Amino acid sequence: MAKYLIVGPSWVGDMVMAQSLFKTIQLQDPEAIIDVIGPAWSSPIIARMAEVRRAITLKTGHGEWGISTRRKLGQSLQSEQYDEAIVLPRSxxxxxxPFFAKVPKRVGYHGEQRYILLNERRKLDKKTLNQTVKRFVSLGVNKSIAYPPQNLPDPVLTVDKGNQAALYQSHSLDSSRPAVAMMAGAEYGPAKQWPLAHFHELAERLITQGYQVWILGGPKDINDGNVIIKDLGQHAHNLCGKTQLVDAIDLLAAAKLAISNDSGLMHVAAAVGTKVHGIYGSTSEAFTPPLTMNKVIHNLHLECSPCFKRTCPLEHTNCLNQLKPEQIIQSIQLDR
Incomplete structure (x- = not known):
């Protein structure tokens, strides 16, 4: 039985995809103990991963060095006597x-001259490891085994039915109508955000077809949510800023469909088994797909995309503007 300390990523979607690594470790060693370090926001997600014993909060802000904080945390973990640490970020x-925790085996990719901090540094072959999930899982696979990793188990987050029922009640959601969850946020930048007018039109069409629509996101997405549900009546709910991340997990599990930009909540929806309609513009489903078979990808594949830019360098964002709601409506109708 080995004990693993894993330094998780700093984004919601990446943390969800990291569960494929945790699953891989347990497939190799069913008795493995896995603890995961992450930002405070990640604890509710990690708690829904059956493979993880403990979520360890790193009390630093995004991008903050926090060397003293990291030293204290590492020293406090020395008594755990971990056998191996896997460091997913390349910083x-x-x-x-893991260095301050004195973990004897510390694995990660080459990056930022980590010669002393890591004692097993692997070269990141971006062509072979052409997806984020492959890069994560590869660090948990012995280098002598087939490369790239052949088994990529999908993330599976557990669902709290009691919390789900409480959310229906507290937000006056209609249990008799199938729900469509929409995630219109794009924290990375506007080049990843499908137009709000398109979301509004799609929501209006779906409500007339008998659905209720939930807009999910954080406090930063409240205004966008209000734009989407404007004048749509009682079956449109802007839940942005009204729910915690753990609540979004349970609401997405209750939804019949999830329609989302390439975002963290898209990966959450995939991990609870909900049918995902993923909208891609400046990014690519080839690199960060929702890890589920139950998905439909919407991507115009224009000559200028994917550019992976935060804002459109050509100042038109045609990759998203020209993707019309009718395309998604037709796709949904084919499934009914």
Whole structure:
């Protein structure tokens, strides 16, 4: 039985995809103990992963060095006597906690001169490991085994039915209508955000077809949610800023469909088994697909995309503007 300390990523979607690594470790060693370090927001997600014993909160802000904080956390973990640490981010600071925890085997990719901090540094072959999930899982597979990793288990987050029922009641949601969850946020930048007018039109069409629509997101998405549900009546609910991340897990599990930009909540929806309609513009489903077979990808594949830019360098964002709601409506109707 081996004990693993894993330094998780700093984004919601990446943390969900990291569960494929945790599953891989347990497939190799069913008795493995896995603890995961992550930001405070990630604890509710990690708690829904059956493979993880403990979520360890790193009390630093995004992008913050926090060397003293990392040293103290690492020293506090020395008594755990972990056998191996896997560091998913490629930054120098992300490797500090396992170093200070004196974990004997510390694995990660080359990056930012981490020669002392990591004692097993692997070259990141971006052509072979052409997806984020492959890069994560590969670090948990012995280098002598087939490369890239052949078994990529999908993430599966557990669902709290009691919390789900409470959310229906507290937000006056209609249990008799199938729900469509929409995630219109794009924290990375506007080049990943399908137009709000398109979301509004799609929501209006779906409500007339008998659905209720839930807009999910954080406090930053409240205004966008209001734009989407404007004048749509009682079956349109802007839940942005009204729910916690753990609540979004349970609501997405209750939804019949999830329609989303390439975002963290899209990956959450995939991990609870909901049918995902993923909208891609400046990014690519080839690199960060929702890890489920139960999905439909909407991508115009224009000559200028994917550009992976935060804002459109050509100042037109045609990759998203020209993707009309009718295309998604037709796809949904084919499934009915």
């Amino acid at each position: 120098w600071k992300s490797a500090l906690v």
